Amino acid sequence: MGALALKILREPINLALFRRPLGQVYIIPERCKECGFCWSFCPMDVLERSDQFNPNGYRYPRVKPGKENDCINCKMCSLICPELAIYTVEVS
Amino acid sequence: MSSGLPRPGVHFMMGNFACVEAAILAGCRFFAGYPITPSSEIFERACVRFPQVGGIAVEMEDEMASVAALIGASYAGAKAMTATSGPGFSLMMENIGLAFIMEAPIVIVNVQRAGPSTGIPTLIGQGDVMQARWGSHGDLETVVYAPSSVQEFFDLTIRAFNTAERLRTPVIVLADQLVGLMWEKVVIPPAEEIEIVERKVMDPRLLSTRLPFDYSADVNPMPIVGTGCRVNIDSLTHDERGYPTTSQEVSDRMLRYLLGKIRNHARELWMYKEFMTDDAEVVVVAYGSTARSALNAVKQARSRGIKAGLLQLITIWPFPSDVIERLSQRVNVLVVPEINFGQLVHPVREHAKCPVIEVNWAPGSLIEPNVIVDAVEVAAA
Amino acid sequence: MTQVVKAQRHPRDRLLRSERLPHIWCPGCGIGIVMAAYADAIEASGIPPEKHVCISGIGCTGRVSGYMHLDSFHTTHGRAIAFATGLSLVRPDLEVTVISGDGDICTIGGNHLIHAARRNVDINVIMVNNFNYGMTGGQHGGTTPLGAKTYTSPYGNFENPFNIPYLVAAAGASFVARWTTLHVRQLINAIKRMMSVEGFAFIEVISPCPPTFGEFNNFPEALDMMEYFRKHSVVDHNADLSKIDIRLQGEPLVVGNFVDRRRPSYQELIQETIRRASGRGEGI
Ligand SMILES: Cc1ncc(C[n+]2csc(CCOP(=O)(O)OP(=O)(O)O)c2C)c(N)n1
Numbered sequence: 001m002g003a004l005a006l007k008i009l010r011e012p013i014n015l016a017l018f019r020r021p022l023g024q025v026y027i028i029p030e031r032c033k034e035c036g037f038c039w040s041f042c043p044m045d046v047l048e049r050s051d052q053f054n055p056n057g058y059r060y061p062r063v064k065p066g067k068e069n070d071c072i073n074c075k076m077c078s079l080i081c082p083e084l085a086i087y088t089v090e091v092s
Numbered sequence: 093m094s095s096g097l098p099r100p101g102v103h104f105m106m107g108n109f110a111c112v113e114a115a116i117l118a119g120c121r122f123f124a125g126y127p128i129t130p131s132s133e134i135f136e137r138a139c140v141r142f143p144q145v146g147g148i149a150v151e152m153e154d155e156m157a158s159v160a161a162l163i164g165a166s167y168a169g170a171k172a173m174t175a176t177s178g179p180g181f182s183l184m185m186e187n188i189g190l191a192f193i194m195e196a197p198i199v200i201v202n203v204q205r206a207g208p209s210t211g212i213p214t215l216i217g218q219g220d221v222m223q224a225r226w227g228s229h230g231d232l233e234t235v236v237y238a239p240s241s242v243q244e245f246f247d248l249t250i251r252a253f254n255t256a257e258r259l260r261t262p263v264i265v266l267a268d269q270l271v272g273l274m275w276e277k278v279v280i281p282p283a284e285e286i287e288i289v290e291r292k293v294m295d296p297r298l299l300s301t302r303l304p305f306d307y308s309a310d311v312n313p314m315p316i317v318g319t320g321c322r323v324n325i326d327s328l329t330h331d332e333r334g335y336p337t338t339s340q341e342v343s344d345r346m347l348r349y350l351l352g353k354i355r356n357h358a359r360e361l362w363m364y365k366e367f368m369t370d371d372a373e374v375v376v377v378a379y380g381s382t383a384r385s386a387l388n389a390v391k392q393a394r395s396r397g398i399k400a401g402l403l404q405l406i407t408i409w410p411f412p413s414d415v416i417e418r419l420s421q422r423v424n425v426l427v428v429p430e431i432n433f434g435q436l437v438h439p440v441r442e443h444a445k446c447p448v449i450e451v452n453w454a455p456g457s458l459i460e461p462n463v464i465v466d467a468v469e470v471a472a473a
Numbered sequence: 474m475t476q477v478v479k480a481q482r483h484p485r486d487r488l489l490r491s492e493r494l495p496h497i498w499c500p501g502c503g504i505g506i507v508m509a510a511y512a513d514a515i516e517a518s519g520i521p522p523e524k525h526v527c528i529s530g531i532g533c534t535g536r537v538s539g540y541m542h543l544d545s546f547h548t549t550h551g552r553a554i555a556f557a558t559g560l561s562l563v564r565p566d567l568e569v570t571v572i573s574g575d576g577d578i579c580t581i582g583g584n585h586l587i588h589a590a591r592r593n594v595d596i597n598v599i600m601v602n603n604f605n606y607g608m609t610g611g612q613h614g615g616t617t618p619l620g621a622k623t624y625t626s627p628y629g630n631f632e633n634p635f636n637i638p639y640l641v642a643a644a645g646a647s648f649v650a651r652w653t654t655l656h657v658r659q660l661i662n663a664i665k666r667m668m669s670v671e672g673f674a675f676i677e678v679i680s681p682c683p684p685t686f687g688e689f690n691n692f693p694e695a696l697d698m699m700e701y702f703r704k705h706s707v708v709d710h711n712a713d714l715s716k717i718d719i720r721l722q723g724e725p726l727v728v729g730n731f732v733d734r735r736r737p738s739y740q741e742l743i744q745e746t747i748r749r750a751s752g753r754g755e756g757i
């Protein structure tokens with residue numbers, strides 16, 4: 001019984017049947033304090049520290065070059081940002 | 093089914109009980125307390141009576157919590173009160189300051205007992221006069237009424253609620269053990285004859301065009317929770333939006349507004365009674381239970397040919413300075429008896445245009461009239 | 474897709490006094506995460522914002538109330554729960570949430586905390602535990618782990634801290650949870666759950682405080698603390714609460730929704746008393 005359940009669970013997913021969501025990253029640069037949470041905890045490694053300073057001297061995030069289509073709109077960055085400085089919106 | 097309201101008419105009642113009946117008539121429906129002699133009868137009776145009129149009376153874990161709960165209840169729209177005595181009053185100082193800066197109308201009854209710290213719980217004192225005015229840190233003003241009889245305790249409790257509601261500020265009824273525990277005649281007027289003041293409430297629609305705190309106003313209307321005002325109410329010095337600020341200029345504006353609510357209304361707040369002062373040369377200035385001994389003393393002095401009179405101060409804070417100034421210009425001496433070692437005598441002396449003699453009596457019992465008579469005789473000589 | 478789009482407003486701004494942002498908290502402070510989670514939970518609760526009340530005591534965390542665009546109160550140090558008790562007794566229909574620091578809630582306010590839990594007052598309490606008094610520059614309090622260095626424990630803390638969920642559960646709360654600032658989704662769900670629990674609902678949120686605690690305790694960057702949460706957190710909703718104290722020595726950091734039970738709330742019992750007593754006044 002246990003073995004059967006395991007077998008079913010391990011059935012490989014047919015990726016072609018799933019649509020992967022695509023997210024657009026929005027940032028409010030003035031609010032960022034460069035804590036690094038967003039780029040550290042993005043599961044798709046989409047974000048990085050930019051070289052742009054906001055008026056308070058913090059370098060806010062940007063999407064890594066070449067990763068423009070990698071955001072899956074999981075919202076981790078917006079949940080973990082202590083400054084309400086970043087969020088994403090799903091695009092179709 | 094009865095309304096639960098006290099029956100109008102003549103009653104024979106304990107001061108502490110009369111206070112509760114008055115609170116109910118004033119519209120108070122929230123009591124949070126912590127028991128302490130000699131005020132516990134207020135709390136106990138509130139626990140019986142408040143639920144009968146649909147009100148809430150709860151026991152908190154200490155007096156800091158009691159006053160914090162009152163302010164919360166007040167912002168929820170209720171008229172709220174507590175009762176305590178010296179040690180509890182000390183713990184209340186923190187949140188009396190909070191009620192002041194948050195502009196929460198609440199009523200605190202202090203049935204004073206004897207001595208510092210735990211002192212003598214069962215006996216009388218008048219040692220909290222300065223604390224009632226100056227006990228909470230920073231710059232604040234309090235309104236303090238001192239009853240000398242059960243009837244006054246009743247009347248002043250209603251007045252305390254009215255003042256609190258009108259000025260959006262904490263008001264203290266500074267009773268004492270004698271007034272609290274004494275049984276006496278009290279006349280309860282029909283409800284429709286009692287003047288009841290209700291606070292001005294903020295209309296949330298106005299907040300799109302005005303700020304919640306207008307420091308040039310007399311008293312701002314109160315934003316009540318759950319009505320859509322969504323205003324920040326802060327214990328930090330705050331600006332006209334209710335936001336914390338460290339601006340000295342805003343701090344000045346805010347404090348002038350808060351203090352002004354009481355200072356600008358001082359003359360309406362002052363209550364006092366005069367007995368035989370018309371031709372008096374020596375006037376005794378007394379408050380609370382001491383006014384009872386003082387009246388007896390003044391009568392005795394008159395029978396000995398001394399032109400004595402009594403000024404009973406009912407409002408002791410804001411201090412009725414003009415009353416003292418005016419009276420002291422036409423009498424020779426003021427005599428100030430207190431059941432402490434000198435408290436209200438200080439502002440009396442500050443404002444008097446004539447010599448002031450103090451009569452101090454160790455906390456524990458009422459000052460005997462003959463002690464005051466002796467002082468009046470010395471003053472007259 | 475473009476790289477990033479610069480924006481002026483955040484979707485949560487309608488629940489915040491966004492004109493006051495950026496807030497006062499340090500870079501990497503976890504309080505902002507908790508505040509945003511609270512805003513998310515309000516949004517998800519289905520209860521309109523004007524029916525939510527946010528009450529704080531004093532401290533860095535105590536500043537949350539001032540940023541929430543709700544009926545909000547920034548009270549005195551330690552007294553937020555007592556304040557909330559009075560308010561919610563008069564308006565039991567409102568959703569009252571206290572958000573404050575560990576020092577505020579469980580040290581200076583510890584007595585109010587246990588009594589509110591014992592009475593099962595129907596309010597929500599979110600306590601942000603950063604293991605120290607952040608606002609006053611980093612002193613130890615009732616949650617500082619044994620041995621931890623702060624300005625008032627320069628040789629290492631010689632006090633044992635409270636195990637808060639254990640304490641609050643023992644005192645009688647209806648709902649008790651612990652999450653970290655890394656477990657944001659679970660935190661939002663727990664806050665949302667608190668809003669439907671009748672009775673005292675409590676969440677301890679473990680949070681980084683880099684400058685005044687982390688600095689002296691091997692977490693100089695906020696990310697170090699977050700990384701510690703990631704490595705050591707163990708979700709166990711059925712944990713033995715007596716064994717979940719936090720030492721920050723690499724032991725499992727147990728998180729979860731530990732207690733969720735139905736007990737009559739203080740408000741319910743008081744309303745019942747009023748029903749029994751009302752109209753009984755003989756009119757003296
Ligand atoms: C009665 C009183 N004592 C002391 C203080 C000073 N004080 C302000 S905040 C604070 C500690 C706050 O610590 P915590 O609640 O843990 O909040 P945090 O800043 O860590 O978020 C203290 C001691 C005060 N405001 N009031």
Ligand code: SF4
Nearest residue numbers: 042071072074075077
């Ligand atoms: S939504 Fe998720 S995937 Fe997209 S940037 Fe944010 S964390 Fe990364």
Ligand code: SF4
Nearest residue numbers: 032033035036038081
């Ligand atoms: S999480 Fe927020 S504050 Fe931190 S770096 Fe990213 S955008 Fe900036």
Ligand code: SF4
Nearest residue numbers: 498499502533607682
């Ligand atoms: S001192 Fe600590 S708690 Fe306070 S804002 Fe900074 S990181 Fe946050």
Ligand SMILES: [Mg+2]
Nearest residue numbers: 574575605607
């Ligand atoms: Mg703290």
